Every structure is written in C-alpha cells, then in structure tokens.
Amino acid sequence: MAVTRYGVINIGSHELNMEIYDISAANGIQKVDQIRHMVPLGKDAYSEKSISFQVLDEICKVLQGFMDVMNGYRVNGYAAIATSAFREAENNTIVLDQIRVRTGIEVKVLSNSEQRYIYYKAVASRQANFNKIIEKGTAFVDVGAGSSQISLFDKKRLVTTQNIRLGSVRLRERLRGMDLEMTDKRRILGELVDNDIQTFHKLFLKDREIKNIIAVGDPLVYFVRKMLGNSTTEWIKGEELQTLYHRAMNTSLSDLADKMDLSVESVSLLLPALTIYKRLLDKTNAENIWIPNVSLCDGIAADYANKKKLVKLDHDFTEDILLAARNIAKRYMTNKSHTQLLEEIVCMIFDSMHKYHGLGKRERLLLQISAILHDCGKYISMSIPGECSYNIIMSTEIIGLSHMEREMVANIVRFNTKEMVSYERFQGHLTEKAYLIVMKLTALLRLANAMDRSHKQKLNHIKVSMKNQQLLIVTDTKEEIMLEKERFEQKANFFEEIYGIRPVLKQKRGVK
Numbered sequence: 001m002a003v004t005r006y007g008v009i010n011i012g013s014h015e016l017n018m019e020i021y022d023i024s025a026a027n028g029i030q031k032v033d034q035i036r037h038m039v040p041l042g043k044d045a046y047s048e049k050s051i052s053f054q055v056l057d058e059i060c061k062v063l064q065g066f067m068d069v070m071n072g073y074r075v076n077g078y079a080a081i082a083t084s085a086f087r088e089a090e091n092n093t094i095v096l097d098q099i100r101v102r103t104g105i106e107v108k109v110l111s112n113s114e115q116r117y118i119y120y121k122a123v124a125s126r127q128a129n130f131n132k133i134i135e136k137g138t139a140f141v142d143v144g145a146g147s148s149q150i151s152l153f154d155k156k157r158l159v160t161t162q163n164i165r166l167g168s169v170r171l172r173e174r175l176r177g178m179d180l181e182m183t184d185k186r187r188i189l190g191e192l193v194d195n196d197i198q199t200f201h202k203l204f205l206k207d208r209e210i211k212n213i214i215a216v217g218d219p220l221v222y223f224v225r226k227m228l229g230n231s232t233t234e235w236i237k238g239e240e241l242q243t244l245y246h247r248a249m250n251t252s253l254s255d256l257a258d259k260m261d262l263s264v265e266s267v268s269l270l271l272p273a274l275t276i277y278k279r280l281l282d283k284t285n286a287e288n289i290w291i292p293n294v295s296l297c298d299g300i301a302a303d304y305a306n307k308k309k310l311v312k313l314d315h316d317f318t319e320d321i322l323l324a325a326r327n328i329a330k331r332y333m334t335n336k337s338h339t340q341l342l343e344e345i346v347c348m349i350f351d352s353m354h355k356y357h358g359l360g361k362r363e364r365l366l367l368q369i370s371a372i373l374h375d376c377g378k379y380i381s382m383s384i385p386g387e388c389s390y391n392i393i394m395s396t397e398i399i400g401l402s403h404m405e406r407e408m409v410a411n412i413v414r415f416n417t418k419e420m421v422s423y424e425r426f427q428g429h430l431t432e433k434a435y436l437i438v439m440k441l442t443a444l445l446r447l448a449n450a451m452d453r454s455h456k457q458k459l460n461h462i463k464v465s466m467k468n469q470q471l472l473i474v475t476d477t478k479e480e481i482m483l484e485k486e487r488f489e490q491k492a493n494f495f496e497e498i499y500g501i502r503p504v505l506k507q508k509r510g511v512k
Contacts (some may be wrong), residue, residue, distance in 0.1 A: 007070045007078035008297040013042030013085040013145030013169050018066045019297040020073050023305045037062045042145050042169035045085035051095045060102045079300050080107045083115050084146030112163055116142055116149040117400040119216055122299030123292050124315045136211040143273045145169040158323045160204050161399045164196045171272035186249055189275050197279045210284035215277055221293050223270055226260045238286050245278040321400040325372045328396055332376035338455045343371040346448035352464045356499050357440050367441045370412040386417035408438050415442045443498040450487035471503040
C-alpha cells in the first residue's frame with residue numbers, strides 16, 4: 001500500500017513546530033516525528049505590532065534546520081503556516097519575503113477562521129469520539145495565543161461559532177505591564193476573562209444546555225496529564241478541572257514550573273488559558289471535558305489527506321461552513337423561504353454551466369454562502385442593503401473561509417444590487433483573478449435572485465439546461481410571474497456580458 005510522507009511547519013506565537021506524517025489508506029495518518037523550538041514571536045507581535053529582525057534571524061535558522069530534517073525524511077510534500085502573531089504584525093509582508101528569500105519556504109498566514117477550522121478538523125478526524133460527543137450540547141473551545149474560538153454543537157449540528165480576543169499570550173502581555181503582586185494579577189486576569197465570557201453567555205449560551213466541552217491546545221493536555229500523573233488521559237470531569245485550576249492558581253509559578261518540568265515562561269502561558277476554560281466551565285456546568293492530544297499540524301495533515309483523497313473523513317465539514325452562514329443569516333432575520341429557493345436555483349445554474357464558468361467546488365460553496373447572506377444587510381438598512389450586507393460579512397468571521405474568500409463573498413453580495421466596476425476602479429484587496437471569480441458568481445446570483453423578485457416563491461419544478469448557446473430555465477408554475485420575467489430580462493444583460501450566453505426564462509405551455 002502506497003504511503004505518502006508529509007511535513008507540516010507551524011510558526012506559532014511562542015514556538016516553531018514541525019511534524020512529519022505517514023499517510024495511507026490502510027493506516028490513516030501516523031505521526032513519525034516532531035521537533036519544537038521556542039521563539040518569543042508573540043511577545044513582539046502583540047505588544048509592538050512588529051516582528052524584530054533578531055527574531056526573524058532565529059526563525060530562519062530554525063526553519064533551515066527543519067528543511068534539512070524533511071530532506072532527510074524525503075517527504076513527498078510539506079506545508080508551512082503562521083497564525084495570529086503574523087496576522088497582527090504590521091511588517092509581516094517584509095518578514096514573509098525574507099523567510100522565502102533566506103530559506104526557500106513559502107509561509108501561508110492563516111486567517112483566524114481558517115486556523116480554527118483546521119484545529120477543528122484535527123479533532124474531527126478522531127471520528128469515533130467526535131461524532132459521539134457532539135450528539136449532545138457541546139462547546140468546542142480553542143484557546144490560542146491571541147484569541148479564543150468557541151463553537152457550539154447540538155445534535156451533531158454546528159449552532160454558532162464566535163471568536164473572542166482572549167488568548168494566552170495576549171492576556172499575559174497585558175498583565176506584564178502592571179506592577180502588582182501575583183495574587184492581584186490572577187484576580188485581574190479573572191476579571192478580564194469574565195467580561196467577555198459573560199457577554200458570550202448572554203448572547204449565545206442563554207438557556208442552552210452544554211453537557212460536554214472539547215478543549216484543545218497543547219498546554220492544557222500537558223497540564224492535566226502532569227497534574228493527574230497519567231500520561232494518556234484525555235477525559236476528565238468538570239469538577240476535576242475546577243480542582244486542578246485552584247491547585248495551579250495557589251502555587252507559585254516557579255513551583256508549578258518545577259512540578260510540570262517546564263520553564264516559568266511556558267507556565268505563565270498556561271494560567272491565562274486555564275482561567276478561560278474555568279470561567280466557561282462556570283457558565284455551562286459541563287459534566288465532561290475531552291482534551292484530545294491534537295495539534296494544528298495534525299489538522300493541516302488531515303486537511304491535506306482529505307483533499308488528496310488519501311484518507312476519508314466521515315464528518316461533513318462543508319455543511320458546517322454552510323451552517324455557520326445560515327446562523328448569521330438567522331441572526332439578521334433574513335427571509336428564510338426566499339433564501340432557500342435562491343440557494344437552490346443558483347446551484348442549479350452553476351452546475352449546468354461547468355463548461356462556461358470553469359469553476360470548482362470551492363467557488364460553488366462561495367456562491368451558496370453569498371445566496372444565504374445576500375439580504376442580511378436589510379436588518380440595518382432597507383435602502384442600501386448591499387453595502388450593509390458587505391459590512392456585516394466583512395465584520396463577521398465565517399469558520400473555514402480565508403479572509404480573501406470572505407471578501408469575495410462580501411463583494412458578490414454587494415454587487416448583487418450595486419453596479420459592478422472594472423478591476424481598475426475596484427477599491428479592495430482582491431487579486432485580479434479573485435475579482436474575475438466575483439464577477440462570474442455575481443452574474444449567477446443576480447439572475448437567480450431575479451427569479452424570486454416578489455419573494456413569494458412563485459417558480460417551482462425548475463429545470464435548467466444549456467441549449468443552442470442559451471441558458472434555458474423552464475418552470476411549470478401556474479402563478480403570474482410578470483415581475484420576475486421583467487427583472488430576469490434586466491439581469492440577463494450582465495449575465496450575457498460575462499458569459500456570452502443569453503439566459504431565457506420560460507413557462508411551460510398551458511401556464512400563464
């Protein structure tokens with residue numbers, strides 16, 4: 001059985017991590033080796049908003065060593081990623097270029113939603129445990145260096161996912177500037193966390209019953225195993241974590257570092273993370289906590305294996321992204337019936353035109369999300385819904401989408417009702433290629449939206465086909481659709497400009 005050897009490099013906020021995997025259909029994803037090197041990247045990035053050249057030099061030396069190791073393993077491919085510290089550093093473009101020039105490594109900076117989605121994928125790849133635990137109310141809690149992501153599941157469905165700017169490095173650096181005794185710092189740490197956790201509880205938890213917490217992150221796994229004296233445990237009760245939290249908070253940093261065989265620096269990152277988990281536990285009264293020993297590198301490897309069809313993951317990750325979008329639409333009280341019909345029609349048109357648009361599954365997903373969110377701006381303004389929808393989407397992270405993909409969706413929605421401009425006049429951050437995709441998908445969304453102009457879902461039994469250089473859309477509705485036909489003809493002109501194909505809407509004979 002063929003085995004693919006794959007490497008993943010993660011430039012984190014306080015360490016560089018490289019993991020090597022063997023991937024095969026027979027044995028799944030097996031970790032072969034792991035190397036870590038501490039680098040205080042987040043200390044500069046979060047406080048100074050830049051990465052110093054001294055830190056850059058150290059990063060490049062470590063990365064070159066990682067490359068030597070991967071060459072020794074003869075990997076078939078690798079990925080190099082960076083997370084929140086790079087996102088916040090204002091000189092990240094220069095630093096990324098220097099890394100590429102000095103080491104030959106192209107580093108991809110993950111957006112927050114991509115990073116959390118990848119971590120989530122790492123846990124979901126542990127399919128037996130994950131699928132079982134999310135049958136009941138579950139909070140998936142990912143405490144990172146710069147922020148925390150809390151995703152709520154119920155009956156195997158993603159209910160909501162929210163990002164909170166509470167991270168272990170960010171909180172530690174905020175406290176460092178305060179000339180206080182350790183007991184006071186811990187009290188203030190609790191107050192900082194409480195403010196955001198209480199807001200999250202008020203807006204999203206309310207009376208929702210949470211039975212389980214999935215807690216991810218290396219520090220917590222290591223802490224629990226050390227404190228319990230069990231090197232393999234992954235499950236603990238809620239009251240056990242409460243006890244461990246109080247033990248940690250009543251122990252000096254130096255004593256805790258000795259007990260856990262870690263540096264004081266590492267332990268100082270653990271305490272903010274523990275505080276976040278503890279406060280969330282107070283709000284949910286969760287009975288069970290699952291602490292799977294997974295890393296962001298594991299998620300990258302699982303994502304690679306899944307995309308290359310080397311390993312099959314049963315969980316439907318695409319549906320989770322769509323559910324996140326639908327929850328946003330629900331929050332802004334969009335017309336559910338209209339949106340469902342629009343989503344159905346726009347996907348039918350997309351699927352019938354592969355030969356003409358040349359786009360794939362990912363672009364189809366962006367189109368679906370655009371259909372779901374196209375009217376959310378009406379919650380703010382009925383007169384400029386496109387602009388308001390754009391602002392909502394750009395201000396709301398959608399788990400699983402990169403920042404550029406989110407900007408593409410926001411612009412598709414905006415240009416659904418606003419005149420589209422040439423790329424030269426476009427004021428945004430999209431590449432020319434991405435903007436061309438926006439134009440193509442906007443033409444599809446406009447056409448589909450015209451078919452329910454009245455928002456009364458008059459069209460039914462719709463069939464879409466290509467015939468004689470025409471996009472033929474046939475419906476057997478008996479409703480009067482004069483308004484829909486008029487709007488369809490208006491939107492058909494832009495569609496024809498983009499694709500060189502004339503769309504035609506027809507009612508079957510015998511129908512009005």
